[in-house]
């Protein structure tokens with residue numbers, strides 16, 4: 239019996255909901271953003287990166303979001319189309335809203351930061367009228383990105399999508415996706431994050447993101463997992479950066495994995511690849527330990543890449559990466 243059952247009769251495998259943005263990653267690396275002069279433009283935005291990741295893994299991917307009515311909005315929509323991602327439910331902003339822009343700073347392979355320009359941004363203009371019940375009903379799963387809860391009307395749109403998913407037994411994945419600049423007050427975050435987290439089936443987040451959501455720093459991974467499994471979640475995944483990741487299932491399973499050793503180029507981008515590959519394994523009915531390994535492998539590949547979207551790997555690339563790393567370093571995960 240799989241930990242999570244997906245309805246394999248549905249037209250789409252997964253629909254991420256949230257922002258599509260553009261990343262400008264410095265080509266002149268390892269220096270402060272103030273000094274960078276040359277950037278490479280990539281599709282960005284965590285849920286959009288996950289959409290690309292899952293499309294690269296051969297899944298049938300949709301998207302719910304809103305983009306700017308300009309060249310940047312067309313760039314990201316065209317990029318999705320080239321990747322085979324369904325764009326029928328991507329709305330176009332009508333009031334001059336802009337696409338979110340992310341300028342990343344790569345100070346060193348382990349020190350990065352991201353500067354996000356998000357005033358008047360199109361993705362937070364997503365509204366309830368943009369949410370189609372039939373679209374969600376015809377998907378195995380949706381991923382709700384936490385940042386979509388940061389402001390109205392996107393907040394209500396995301397909550398309506400959640401309601402439709404629960405109504406039609408579409409699996410709900412909550413990617414905490416905490417970005418501090420988007421939130422006006424921590425209390426708001428607590429209200430809306432916990433509202434979604436209590437209704438989801440899977441929660442993905444870094445240790446820090448769970449601490450923010452729980453406003454209770456210092457919880458152990460087991461305490462965090464117990465808290466959210468008790469609300470009805472089936473799987474909790476807690477990511478620890480270069481210290482690896484853990485997963486907990488409602489049937490009592492506890493899984494830990496060390497990251498695959500790589501020469502990292504940047505410290506961000508691993509989480510979106512991780513989510514894509516982990517969910518790919520889950521949808522394939524793999525044991526959670528194998529999903530964890532696949533997600534961790536993809537994540538390590540992305541932290542050693544310049545982009546967070548273009549570099550999303552295919553199934554056989556992740557498999558070959560893991561094979562080579564295990565041949566060189568042995569198992570990264572404790573297998574029962």
Ligand SMILES: Nc1ncnc2c1ncn2[C@@H]1O[C@H](COP(=O)(O)OP(=O)(O)OP(=O)(O)O)[C@@H](O)[C@H]1O
Pocket residue numbers: 443444477478479480482483497498499500502505506507508509510512533534537538541
């Ligand atoms: N230096 C590294 N070497 C190898 N793997 C890494 C490294 N850093 C991160 N990873 C992998 O990426 C996964 C996710 O990274 P992290 O814990 O930073 O999550 P995140 O904050 O969601 O990521 P993102 O920066 O994409 O938002 C880690 O659990 C690990 O498997």
Ligand SMILES: O=C(O)C[C@@H](O)[C@H](O)C(=O)CO
Pocket residue numbers: 257259260261281282283284285287340352506507508509510546
């Ligand atoms: O999520 C964001 O908006 C930033 C992303 O565009 C960037 O690629 C990143 O940090 C991915 O984790």
